[in-house]
Amino acid sequence: MNPYTIRQLAAQAGLSRATLLYYESAGLLSPACRSASGYRLYGQNELDRLRSIRALRDAGISISAIKDILGDRSSASMQLLKVRLLEIDGEIRALRDQQIILARLLAQESLSVPEKVADKDAWGTLMRDAGLSDADMHRWHAEFELASPAVHEQFLASLDLSADEIAEIRNWSRMPWQQ
Structure with missing residues (x-):
């Protein structure tokens, strides 16, 4: 397989060239080698790493x-993922609570409106x-x-x-409901 230039790697990953340069400056990604002209070249390992980076960023990981x-890749690293998962769970619960409050407000508002x-x-x-969900x-x-x-x-009558x-x-x- 031929090595990827930075633009080709960016296209493969669906990211911008600037994002790849940022990841490089942050120490997340390094070129496999440089061409005779000094251009960054990347291989399959770097593409795989970039896909991992993107998946973690999509999950909201800093x-x-x-x-x-x-x-x-030790258990301490996996603990970071578990912490983020718990944070997301808390955010979802908070958003659900906000939805419930807004729905109540809409319901109460609908009672004061004749139509x-x-x-x-x-x-x-x-x-x-x-x-x-149903729950x-x-x-x-x-x-x-x-x-x-x-x-x-x-x-309900409205x-x-x-x-x-x-x-x-x-x-x-x-009836009892499951939390």
Whole structure:
């Protein structure tokens, strides 16, 4: 296989030449060799390393942590990945909590507006598009029912649900849910 120039390597990795130069200056990537003219040349090992760097960056890992991870594949390096995974989990939980709060606010706002804001299908689509799973929606309804049963019932009525559907959802909301 012929070596890659910096532009070819950048194209293979889907990154800019400037990004590769930045990674080089940060000590993450080095050329395999230089041409007689002094141009940087890279091989398959560098392309593989660059793909690892990109995957770690896409996972939100900092440049300094990537340097540690790639320099030392020990359990300490893997601990950095576990820490990031836990950070992401916390961020997701915080975002889900914000979604729940916003959905409650939208629900309360819809009760004060005479016209219908959404129907059952539109509301379900909104919740799914926001990334809520069935378990998340159960949690949302459970928390809404616990915090304000009357407002929860009014909200469900604003979705043009029948009395039976409202009763069914409210009963479902009172059932235990998994965290």
